[in-house]
Amino acid sequence: MNNIDLLKNLNNKQKEVVSEIRKNLLILAGAGSGKTLVLIRRIAWLIHKEHCSPKSILAVTFTNKAALELKIRIKLLLNNNKKSSIWIGTFHSFAYYLLRIHYSEAGLSKNFQIIDSYDQKNLIKRILKKMSLKDKIYSIENIIKYINNFKNNLFNNNNIIYKNNLHNINLSKIYDEYQNLCKITEVIDFNELILCLYKLFLNNHNILKIYQKRFKNILIDEFQDTNDIQYKLISLLYNKYYNTKIVLVGDDDQSIYGWRGAKIENINYFLRDFDNVKTILLEQNYRSTSNILNAANKLISYNNIERKKKLWTNSNNGKLISIYYALNEFDEAEYIAKYIKKNFLKKNIKLNNCAILYRNNAQSRILEEIMLKFSIPYQIYGGIRFFERYEIKNILAYLRLISNLNDDNSFERIINVPKRGIGLNTLKIIKFISEKFFLTLWQSSIYILKNKKYLNKKSLNSLRKFVNLIKKLKNNIIEKPLSIIIEETIKNSGLWDMYNKNCLSENNFTKIDNLKEFINAANYFMNISLNNKKKNNLLIDFLSRILLLTDDIDFKKKNNNCNFIQMMTLHASKGLEFSKVFIIGMEEGIFPNKISFNEKNINEERRLAYVGITRAKKKLTLTYTKNRYLYGKEIHSIPSRFLNELPKNCIKKISHLKNKNIFIKKNILKDKKYFIGQNIYHKIFGKGIILNIEILKNNKKLQIKFNNKTIKWIISDYIQVCILK
DNA sequence: GCCGTCGCATTTTTT
DNA sequence: ATGCGACGGC
Numbered sequence: 001m002n003n004i005d006l007l008k009n010l011n012n013k014q015k016e017v018v019s020e021i022r023k024n025l026l027i028l029a030g031a032g033s034g035k036t037l038v039l040i041r042r043i044a045w046l047i048h049k050e051h052c053s054p055k056s057i058l059a060v061t062f063t064n065k066a067a068l069e070l071k072i073r074i075k076l077l078l079n080n081n082k083k084s085s086i087w088i089g090t091f092h093s094f095a096y097y098l099l100r101i102h103y104s105e106a107g108l109s110k111n112f113q114i115i116d117s118y119d120q121k122n123l124i125k126r127i128l129k130k131m132s133l134k135d136k137i138y139s140i141e142n143i144i145k146y147i148n149n150f151k152n153n154l155f156n157n158n159n160i161i162y163k164n165n166l167h168n169i170n171l172s173k174i175y176d177e178y179q180n181l182c183k184i185t186e187v188i189d190f191n192e193l194i195l196c197l198y199k200l201f202l203n204n205h206n207i208l209k210i211y212q213k214r215f216k217n218i219l220i221d222e223f224q225d226t227n228d229i230q231y232k233l234i235s236l237l238y239n240k241y242y243n244t245k246i247v248l249v250g251d252d253d254q255s256i257y258g259w260r261g262a263k264i265e266n267i268n269y270f271l272r273d274f275d276n277v278k279t280i281l282l283e284q285n286y287r288s289t290s291n292i293l294n295a296a297n298k299l300i301s302y303n304n305i306e307r308k309k310k311l312w313t314n315s316n317n318g319k320l321i322s323i324y325y326a327l328n329e330f331d332e333a334e335y336i337a338k339y340i341k342k343n344f345l346k347k348n349i350k351l352n353n354c355a356i357l358y359r360n361n362a363q364s365r366i367l368e369e370i371m372l373k374f375s376i377p378y379q380i381y382g383g384i385r386f387f388e389r390y391e392i393k394n395i396l397a398y399l400r401l402i403s404n405l406n407d408d409n410s411f412e413r414i415i416n417v418p419k420r421g422i423g424l425n426t427l428k429i430i431k432f433i434s435e436k437f438f439l440t441l442w443q444s445s446i447y448i449l450k451n452k453k454y455l456n457k458k459s460l461n462s463l464r465k466f467v468n469l470i471k472k473l474k475n476n477i478i479e480k481p482l483s484i485i486i487e488e489t490i491k492n493s494g495l496w497d498m499y500n501k502n503c504l505s506e507n508n509f510t511k512i513d514n515l516k517e518f519i520n521a522a523n524y525f526m527n528i529s530l531n532n533k534k535k536n537n538l539l540i541d542f543l544s545r546i547l548l549l550t551d552d553i554d555f556k557k558k559n560n561n562c563n564f565i566q567m568m569t570l571h572a573s574k575g576l577e578f579s580k581v582f583i584i585g586m587e588e589g590i591f592p593n594k595i596s597f598n599e600k601n602i603n604e605e606r607r608l609a610y611v612g613i614t615r616a617k618k619k620l621t622l623t624y625t626k627n628r629y630l631y632g633k634e635i636h637s638i639p640s641r642f643l644n645e646l647p648k649n650c651i652k653k654i655s656h657l658k659n660k661n662i663f664i665k666k667n668i669l670k671d672k673k674y675f676i677g678q679n680i681y682h683k684i685f686g687k688g689i690i691l692n693i694e695i696l697k698n699n700k701k702l703q704i705k706f707n708n709k710t711i712k713w714i715i716s717d718y719i720q721v722c723i724l725k
Numbered sequence: 726g727c728c729g730t731c732g733c734a735t736t737t738t739t740t
Numbered sequence: 741a742t743g744c745g746a747c748g749g750c
């Protein structure tokens with residue numbers, strides 16, 4: 001391999017990225033500008049042209065999927081069958097990897113486990129219950145935000161200050177208790193992973209030095225989505241006297257994780273804090289038609305922020321962007337289903353290159369329903385992930401408990417699953433003792449079994465049975481392969497029987513299926529870690545690793561050759577591309593989401609729309625509805641402001657609403673019903689539209705927006721249905 | 726201790 | 741519409 005190959009088919013800017021090795025680089029890479037290709041070529045360049053050791057390269061991606069893609073493509077390019085020693089992964093897996101090695105210097109226990117956001121929530125719930133704080137300020141969402149912000153911003157929690165000082169005191173009490181419980185149950189959360197590594201480096205210069213010396217080439221992808229602590233971590237790893245070279249790749253227009261603490265400003269900080277930085281703009285888009293690109297550019301220009309770059313393309317106009325106005329979300333889904341039938345299935349065109357994107361996961365439900373009805377094969381990314389399923393959580397809890405008896409989270413989860421006669425009262429006693437003597441729930445149970453006075457005979461018996469079961473399961477794991485351990489734990493714990501008993505019910509059938517799938521996952525994991533030296537740690541490693549892998553390694557045989565339409569949230573679509581893209585629910589309140597109706601957040605929503613639009617290569621369809629069911633009620637929707645921000649010459653509007661309106665009107669008149677969005681007439685106030693309906697005893701109360709823009713609640717008796725064209 | 730029922734609140738995005 | 745917590749009857 002020579003340098004000519006590595007620069008082949010690249011534009012001048014791209015060539016610069018691949019071959020400029022004397023400077024730190026800030027690459028502002030627009031959507032579809034060949035970013036991944038360039039990254040891969042650069043890594044190859046470092047190895048082949050500059051003779052850097054693969055071990056000197058650290059490549060951090062945002063998701064595991066991106067990491068996997070990078071790994072595969074590099075392997076292909078390097079034509080190398082050996083296991084590559086380039087370190088590629090997410091910040092979280094990087095932190096995990098190092099903390100496993102340096103656990104003791106980091107102040108962690110040897111077998112520490114990671115908790116995901118679900119466990120985090122449970123833990124906080126338990127703390128709140130214990131402290132009996134009921135105020136709305138102590139809602140779980142708020143507490144999670146507080147704790148995560150606290151960690152992401154290195155304890156500078158300036159943005160959360162409540163007027164009432166008691167709140168601050170309580171919040172910090174909750175925080176301390178949370179940290180304390182994590183410590184004694186030997187678990188750490190996602191943010192703590194990064195924070196812990198940061199502190200490790202900060203307090204142990206000898207360790208930091210090892211990695212500064214090793215990682216001379218640092219590449220960070222999706223830099224716009226890094227947070228404070230990640231930025232600090234990068235800064236620590238960088239040592240100009242060791243000649244470290246950093247390449248940051250990002251796109252300020254695609255920053256969509258502000259709610260998770262991501263700071264676009266990091267891009268500017270990098271320019272401010274680092275020497276010898278060269279900024280390179282990748283502005284040529286190789287993905288989309290110019291209609292799609294123009295629409296994206298126009299839309300994002302409404303953010304009124306100075307634009308660092310502007311995408312352009314050589315490709316032709318292509319098809320117009322369709323905007324479909326649907327009656328409601330069912331009509332919306334049916335339109336897509338019919339489109340797919342007509343343009344894909346009947347023509348035998350594969351669906352893989354086709355995606356439906358939505359703002360929130362709940363929107364996928366109707367889609368699923370309709371796709372099933374029209375027999376269109378689909379595949380959903382995200383949503384309830386495999387490892388978040390109830391049955392999987394249960395087996396995970398058993399495995400975690402037997403590898404760490406002090407894992408209270410897991411203990412509490414499965415002490416009575418399946419039912420074994422240990423109810424709330426027994427649990428209360430166990431908790432009471434644990435608090436009194438500063439014991440974990442497991443230790444407390446042992447204590448109670450010794451000092452029989454705390455429980456009656458029946459309860460004691462049930463508890464003893466449980467403790468013995470766990471001991472038996474624990475003894476069983478010695479000297480056995482991982483998948484066998486898991487299989488036997490599923491069977492011996494009683495979980496299998498619990499779901500198998502009435503497997504006639506569809507629900508339990510899939511649950512059993514998922515458990516089998518979980519065993520497969522363990523097998524898969526065993527195979528890829530075959531060269532691991534220590535078998536004892538395999539279970540512990542497996543349990544933590546899978547939490548970090550949640551997003552993409554869906555063990556349900558994802559086969560790219562299969563013919564499925566892809567469905568996912570806009571967030572999940574980042575970094576992907578499809579020939580044909582639908583974005584649904586283009587309505588105020590949904591997209592942009594109503595929680596984001598302020599300037600800062602609206603900008604992020606707009607960037608999200610930008611991300612969605614730029615996923616499309618050839619054809620884009622946006623849909624919105626007239627009415628939508630929300631929280632069990634039908635509401636009248638208002639078209640998303642983003643629709644108005646698209647250039648008129650790039651779009652084409654489609655609606656079959658007129659026909660549908662007439663059809664419905666007939667029904668309504670027959671049933672004497674009112675519906676939201678219906679046009680009505682009032683003797684005094686004139687014409688108006690129904691916004692909301694409330695049912696009274698004998699008639700209905702209607703909220704109506706009249707043509708003079710006033711909104712009133714009116715009893716239905718005084719209203720006449722008005723037939724409009 | 727278990728199970729069914731009622732009423733209440735809750736709907737953003739994810740490593 | 742769904743899901744969770746509280747409550748009461750068995």
